[in-house]
Amino acid sequence: xxxxxxxxxxxxxxxxxxxxxxxxxxxxxxxxxxxxxxxxxxxxxxxxxxxxxxxxxxxxxxxxxxxxxxxxxxxxxxxxxxxxxxxxxxxxxxxxxxxxxxxxxxxxxxxxxxxxxxxxxxxxxxxxxxxxxxxxxxxxxxxxxxxxxxxxxxxxxxxxxxxxxxxxxxxxxxxxxxxxxxxxxxxxxxxxxxxxxxxxxxxxxxxxxxxxxxxxxxxxxxxxxxxxxxxxxxxxxxxxxxxxxxxxxxxxxxxxxxxxxxxxxxxxxxxxxxxxxxxxxxxxxxxxxxxxxxxxxxxxxxxxxxxxxxxxxxxxxxxxxxxxxxxxxxxxxxxxxxxxxxxxxxxxxxxxxxxxxxxxxxxxxxxxxxxxxxxxxxxxxxxxxxxxxxxxxxxxxxxxxxxxxxxxxxxxxxxxxxxxxxxxxxxxxxxxxxxxxxxxxxxxxxxxxxxxxxxxxxxxxxxxxxxxxxxxxxxxxxxxxxxxxxxxxxxxxxxxxxxxxxxxxxxxxxxxxxxxxxxxxxxxxxxxxxxxxxxxxxxxxxxxxxxxxxxxxxxxxxxxxxxxxxxxxxxxxxxxxxxxx
Amino acid sequence: xxxxxxxxxxxxxxxxxxxxxxxxxxxxxxxxxxxxxxxxxxxxxxxxxxxxxxxxxxxxxxxxxxxxxxxxxxxxxxxxxxxxxxxxxxxxxxxxxxxxxxxxxxxxxxxxxxxxxxxxxxxxxxxxxxxxxxxxxxxxxxxxxxxxxxxxxxxxxxxxxxxxxxxxxxxxxxxxxxxxxxxxxxxxxxxxxxxxxxxxxxxxxxxxxxxxxxxxxxxxxxxxxxxxxxxxxxxxxxxxx
Numbered sequence: 001x002x003x004x005x006x007x008x009x010x011x012x013x014x015x016x017x018x019x020x021x022x023x024x025x026x027x028x029x030x031x032x033x034x035x036x037x038x039x040x041x042x043x044x045x046x047x048x049x050x051x052x053x054x055x056x057x058x059x060x061x062x063x064x065x066x067x068x069x070x071x072x073x074x075x076x077x078x079x080x081x082x083x084x085x086x087x088x089x090x091x092x093x094x095x096x097x098x099x100x101x102x103x104x105x106x107x108x109x110x111x112x113x114x115x116x117x118x119x120x121x122x123x124x125x126x127x128x129x130x131x132x133x134x135x136x137x138x139x140x141x142x143x144x145x146x147x148x149x150x151x152x153x154x155x156x157x158x159x160x161x162x163x164x165x166x167x168x169x170x171x172x173x174x175x176x177x178x179x180x181x182x183x184x185x186x187x188x189x190x191x192x193x194x195x196x197x198x199x200x201x202x203x204x205x206x207x208x209x210x211x212x213x214x215x216x217x218x219x220x221x222x223x224x225x226x227x228x229x230x231x232x233x234x235x236x237x238x239x240x241x242x243x244x245x246x247x248x249x250x251x252x253x254x255x256x257x258x259x260x261x262x263x264x265x266x267x268x269x270x271x272x273x274x275x276x277x278x279x280x281x282x283x284x285x286x287x288x289x290x291x292x293x294x295x296x297x298x299x300x301x302x303x304x305x306x307x308x309x310x311x312x313x314x315x316x317x318x319x320x321x322x323x324x325x326x327x328x329x330x331x332x333x334x335x336x337x338x339x340x341x342x343x344x345x346x347x348x349x350x351x352x353x354x355x356x357x358x359x360x361x362x363x364x365x366x367x368x369x370x371x372x373x374x375x376x377x378x379x380x381x382x383x384x385x386x387x388x389x390x391x392x393x394x395x396x397x398x399x400x401x402x403x404x405x406x407x408x409x410x411x412x413x414x415x416x417x418x419x420x421x422x423x424x425x426x427x428x429x430x431x432x433x434x435x436x437x438x439x440x441x442x443x444x445x446x447x448x449x450x451x452x453x454x455x456x457x458x459x460x461x462x463x464x465x466x467x468x469x470x471x472x473x474x475x476x477x478x479x480x481x482x483x484x485x486x487x488x489x490x491x492x493x494x495x496x497x498x499x500x501x502x503x504x505x506x507x508x509x510x511x512x513x514x515x516x517x518x519x520x521x522x523x524x525x526x527x528x529x530x531x532x533x534x535x536x537x538x539x540x541x542x543x544x545x546x547x548x549x550x551x552x553x554x555x556x557x558x559x560x561x562x563x564x565x566x567x568x569x570x571x572x573x574x575x576x577x578x579x580x581x
Numbered sequence: 582x583x584x585x586x587x588x589x590x591x592x593x594x595x596x597x598x599x600x601x602x603x604x605x606x607x608x609x610x611x612x613x614x615x616x617x618x619x620x621x622x623x624x625x626x627x628x629x630x631x632x633x634x635x636x637x638x639x640x641x642x643x644x645x646x647x648x649x650x651x652x653x654x655x656x657x658x659x660x661x662x663x664x665x666x667x668x669x670x671x672x673x674x675x676x677x678x679x680x681x682x683x684x685x686x687x688x689x690x691x692x693x694x695x696x697x698x699x700x701x702x703x704x705x706x707x708x709x710x711x712x713x714x715x716x717x718x719x720x721x722x723x724x725x726x727x728x729x730x731x732x733x734x735x736x737x738x739x740x741x742x743x744x745x746x747x748x749x750x751x752x753x754x755x756x757x758x759x760x761x762x763x764x765x766x767x768x769x770x771x772x773x774x775x776x777x778x779x780x781x782x783x784x785x786x787x788x789x790x791x792x793x794x795x796x797x798x799x800x801x802x803x804x805x806x807x808x809x810x811x812x813x814x815x816x817x818x819x820x821x822x
Contacts, residue, residue, distance in 0.1 A: 051769075060772045085775045092773075097766035100776075101711065102694075109786035111774035116782040126786070144718070158774065322616030359729055383735040390733070394762070395726040398755035412735030442758050456734065 004072060004165035004198040006030040006053050006088075011067035013048060013057060022048045024222040025067070030166070033196040037203060037213035037230075041244035042446040042475045045222040046202045047093070050170045052076075053200060055084030072165045086115070088166040089159035093174060095151040096144065104130070104146075104154055105139040111162045129161040132194075133187050148345040149180025153187055160191070167191070169201045173208060177344040177501050179541040181208065188212060204475065207248045207546050210234075210269045218243060230269045237267060244476045249504065249547040250274035252566045257281070257573065271546065275553050282557055282576040307335040309464060309495050310356055314365035317351055317519075325351040327519045329365070333497065335463075338490045340510035340527065341499040344541040348519040349499040350391075353466045356497070358382045370463065384413055387462030391469040393453035397441045402433070402452055405441050409460045427459035430485060447478050454482065464495045483509055503545040507531065507564035515540045532562035582799055583684045585806040590676035592813045594821040596665060599672040606679045613683050623682065624675070631674055635667040669821060699789040705778055715767075716760070723759040727752050 011026040022045045030036050038046050051057040058065045059081035069076045072087045092098045101107045108129050112122045130136050133153040138146070143154055152172055159167065172188070173181045185208055191197050192212065203209045209216070210230040218226040218233075220243055226233065234240065237247050237255040247255075254267035254277060262281060268274040315329040326348045333339055341349045354360045355367050358379040367374045370385050390396040399405040406427055410420040428434040431451040436444065441452060457465070467486065483505060490496045498510060506513060506527060513530040515523035517540040523530055530537065531544040534552060543549070544564070551563035551572075558576065563569050590606075593599045610620065640653060646660025653659070694711040698704070736748060813819045 054773060056769055056773060060769055081772055082775050082777065082781075085773060090773050092766065092770060094766070097763060098770040100715065100767060100771055100774075102714065105786065110776075113783050113785055114775035114777070114781070116784050119784065119786070122784065122786050162774070320616075354729075357733055359732060378737060379732045380735045380737045383733060388733045390726075390730060394759060395723075396730045396733075398727055398730060398752065400754075409734030442755075460734070 004032045004196075005070075006166055006198065006200065007068075007070040008049075008052070009068045009070075011052060011069060012065065013045075013052060014064050016062040016064075018063075022222050023052065026222075026224060028217065028224065030198055030200055032198055033192075034215065035192055035199045035201065035213050037201050037206075037209040037216045038219055039203065039206060039209070039216060039245055040219035041477060043221075044219040046219055047170055048222075049219065050090055050168045050200070050202060053166070053168050054088045054090040055079075055081050056090065059084070082115075085111075085164075086162060087164055088168060089162055089164035090168045091152075091156050091159055091170060091172055093171040095155035098155045098158075099143040099151075102142055103139065104135065104141050104143060107143055107154060108158045108161050111158060115162070125161045125163070129157040132160060132191065133157040134183070147180065148176050149183040152176065152180070152184045156184070156187060165198060167197050167199045169199065169203075171202050171204065173203055173205050177541060178543040179344060181205070185212070204246060206234075206246050210248060218245060220244075231266060234269050235267055241476075246476050249545060249566055249569075250550055253547065253550075253569050253573075256566065256570045260570075260574075262573070262577070271550055271553065274550050278550070278554055278557070278559075278573060281573055306332075308332045308368070309335040309337075309370055311368040312355075312365070313367075315352075315355065315362050315367060316364045317355065317360060318363045325519050326355075329519075329521055331514060331521060331524065333464075333495060335495055336490065336493050338486070338496045338509060338511045339498070340506040340513045341497060341516065342501075342503075342506065342513050342540070342542055343516035347516040347540070349516055350468055351519075352516065353388070353468050353497065353499055356382075356464065356466060357386045357388050359388075380412065383409065383460065383462070385462055386464045386466065387457040387460055389454055389457050389465070389467045393449040396453040396456065397449060399441060401437070402428070402439050402441055402444075403437045405452055406437075406456045406459050409456060413460065423459045423461065427455040430458055431455045431481065447475060450478060451481075454485070458485070462494070464497065465489060466497045466499070468499045469501065479505065503531075503543065503548075507545045507548065515542065517541070528562040528564055531564050532560075534561070582802045583680060585802040586680045587677045589806055589809045590673055590680060592809050593673065593819050594669060594813075595819045596669045596672070596821075598819055599669055599676065603672050603676045603679075606676050606683070609683050610679055613687050615682065615686050620682075623678070627674070627678060631671055635670040638670070639663045639667055666821065695787045695789050698785065704783060712767075716764075719763050720756070720760065723756055723763070724752065727755055727759075 006029070008026050008028040011023050012021055013023040014021045026049065028036075038049065040046055048057065051061055052065075052069050053071065055069075055071065055076045057063070058077065065077070071084055074084070074087065076084055099107055101110055105126065108126045109122060112125055117125065127136070130138070133156055135150060135153055135157060138150070138154075143151060146154060156169075156172070169188070172184050176184060188199065188201070189212060192199060201209065201213065206216075213230060215227065215229055216233040217224055218240070225243065226236070226240070234247060234251045237251055241247055248269055250268050250271060250273070253274065254263060257263035257277075258267065263277060265277075268277050310331070310333040312329050312331040315326055316324070317326040318324045329352065341353065343349050351360060355362065355374065356369060358369075358374045358377065361375055369382060372381070374382065397405055399408050403424065406424045407420050410423055415423070424437075425434065428437060431454050433448065433451045433455060436448060436452070441449070444452065465486070467482070479502075486496050486498070487509060496510075498506070500506060510527050513523070513525060513527050514521055515530065515536065522540050523533060523536045525533065531548045534544070537544060544552070547566055547569050548562065548564050551559045551569060552561050555561055559569075559572055563572060590599075590602060593602060639659065640657055641655075643657055644660055644663045644666050646662035648661050650659045650661075650663075693714070694707050697707045697710055731748070731752070809819065
């Protein structure tokens with residue numbers, strides 16, 4: 001098997017500093033022009049597999065390898081890395097870590113320069129690669145000055161310029177907002193259709209992945225435990241959920257209907273298939289477009305008492321470089337509320353959240369946190385009331401051991417050693433990491449680091465907890481744990497502020513959403529109401545959860561536009577069928 | 582050119598000439614459209630350091646004047662000309678700093694690297710220069726993120742200088758860990774695009790060409806440097822009086 005193919009035969013790999021095998025007997029064949037999606041929990045070996053498929057393992061990473069990897073028919077161990085790189089290109093998870101030059105033009109040219117392409121050939125390829133990803137006209141821009149979606153597309157363009165036979169993409173959609181995801185997604189789809197590039201994509205977002213992939217592979221603990229075309233792959237939805245896989249919401253709905261005996265055919269994996277499924281279940285129930293009522297909203301029972309814990313008046317903030325990040329923000333968050341801050345990358349969510357803690361002081365206007373003006377109190381005073389979980393745990397952990405890390409904030413609060421010990425224990429138990437207390441923080445990987453970062457904030461028992469785009473939300477098991485903890489804290493009266501792009505989590509957890517666009521609040525409403533405001537959401541570059549999109553497609557059958565969870569959709573289908581009978 | 586202009590700023594000690602040069606440089610700042618808030622922060626940050634430097638110089642020197650405000654136990658005294666000295670000191674440093682700022686804000690790092698390649702320095706040296714510039718921005722970002730993370734858990738960077746230094750030193754190990762991680766990531770990205778330190782035939786996409794205004798600007802700044810040096814040191818004009 002040669003051409004634009006990847007063949008992996010009984011591949012085993014362990015890193016030089018590790019005892020465990022990270023990959024265990026992987027057998028995988030990716031055919032010419034095929035798009036294979038790889039999913040699995042953190043630590044499953046997905047990135048390691050990507051490195052092996054691009055020759056970086058074993059050439060640039062040290063460790064022990066058994067088995068073989070053939071790229072376009074060439075055994076990666078028998079040729080140099082430069083020869084492999086011509087055939088297979090890898091897009092890393094964080095595009096910023098991939099940039100090695102200081103302009104878009106130089107970035108795309110870098111690989112071509114290394115291979116000594118002629119001046120004319122280089123320019124032809126640069127123009128082509130930038131056009132394919134939709135970035136012409138950005139030649140002199142600094143890569144770090146681009147938007148998140150543009151950065152990812154530039155990184156992709158710099159790989160494409162070498163015209164590899166095989167493209168390996170490691171979580172290209174992670175940390176991107178809706179429109180940026182769509183930009184990158186369309187680019188990959190375009191490549192598949194026009195160039196027929198053989199592609200392997202590692203991605204948590206299965207709802208998007210099924211639109212693109214010909215085949216899905218589930219990796220767990222270094223082994224492939226399930227594989228198949230998307231349609232077949234998700235037929236075992238229940239066992240997949242137990243393996244930390246995000247099941248598309250429409251598939252979950254199909255599974256619920258199938259469990260209750262209403263649906264006997266294949267489970268849907270796309271919106272279109274789900275629309276057909278519901279269409280056949282509620283056939284005969286329709287409303288002519290002319291008599292369609294205003295969006296039907298579920299009765300709201302939430303009666304939040306007015307007890308402001310954060311009060312923002314005319315807040316504006318301008319960064320030292322002159323960037324106006326927030327403009328005339330007015331907002332009240334009540335005690336015990338669960339609020340989601342939504343908006344595209346760069347809309348001002350993080351800037352706003354940092355003001356709650358006094359990490360940033362308003363350029364104009366004021367913020368009262370629990371009655372204290374953030375201009376007049378120090379961050380040290382505020383942190384006993386406001387906890388902040390950073391997006392990236394690497395940015396939050398700086399102590400030696402896990403114990404020291406969790407105790408750090410508590411000692412700064414001036415607590416007694418007994419209290420420090422007790423709170424530390426409670427926090428570590430809450431995130432299920434008490435067995436790691438003596439471990440060195442920097443020796444921990446992935447999910448464990450995220451849990452410790454969370455524990456270090458939970459231990460401080462703040463009344464207001466801000467969770468800013470947690471990467472934990474990408475992994476199902478960790479996301480479930482985090483959301484359960486947040487729900488419990490909220491139930492005990494704490495205020496939760498969650499900034500995320502994961503609309504599913506927002507729909508299932510937050511009671512209210514505040515949508516930011518260009519540093520201004522463009523929508524502030526109860527979650528259900530907000531998701532029905534398709535126009536506002538769209539203008540802010542946000543896409544409702546897949547189940548809400550399905551509901552909106554079924555509006556002509558009387559489905560409420562603001563269905564936001566699978567349970568609600570299931571109830572509506574039952575109700576609609578009842579009405580038909 | 583930047584070196585020439587910076588040297589000119591330092592050579593001119595005569596207050597009026599120094600202020601005129603500062604005014605001209607401020608016009609340059611306006612033309613370069615450097616944000617006012619950014620400038621304000623730089624001036625505030627520099628002011629403390631400059632004040633300490635100027636005062637320590639003033640308190641340990643003797644600048645004769647018509648009015649002596651006070652005399653210090655070690656024999657130094659403070660006159661109206663000491664004040665003039667401090668103003669001149671400020672003006673010279675601000676001028677030199679603003680010249681560097683205009684250069685940094687209007688010249689892309691990529692151009693610096695291309696210029697190095699134009700000087701026919703080995704590729705590895707040029708690439709190392711570019712990579713260091715890249716690392717500096719990574720380091721600064723990582724530094725501020727860690728400071729923010731510590732503040733978010735109740736650490737205050739206040740207190741005595743010793744305490745502040747102690748707290749900042751605690752950031753060294755996580756900073757190093759982040760740097761090593763980032764360097765590892767960049768290393769993989771480099772190798773993933775065919776980069777090697779071995780001698781392989783390379784081409785380049787940018788070709789630097791000098792045009793008329795480069796020659797004119799280089800000639801005029803060099804001429805200004807020579808003239809000011811002669812006037813200052815051969816005829817003793819433009820010195821502090």
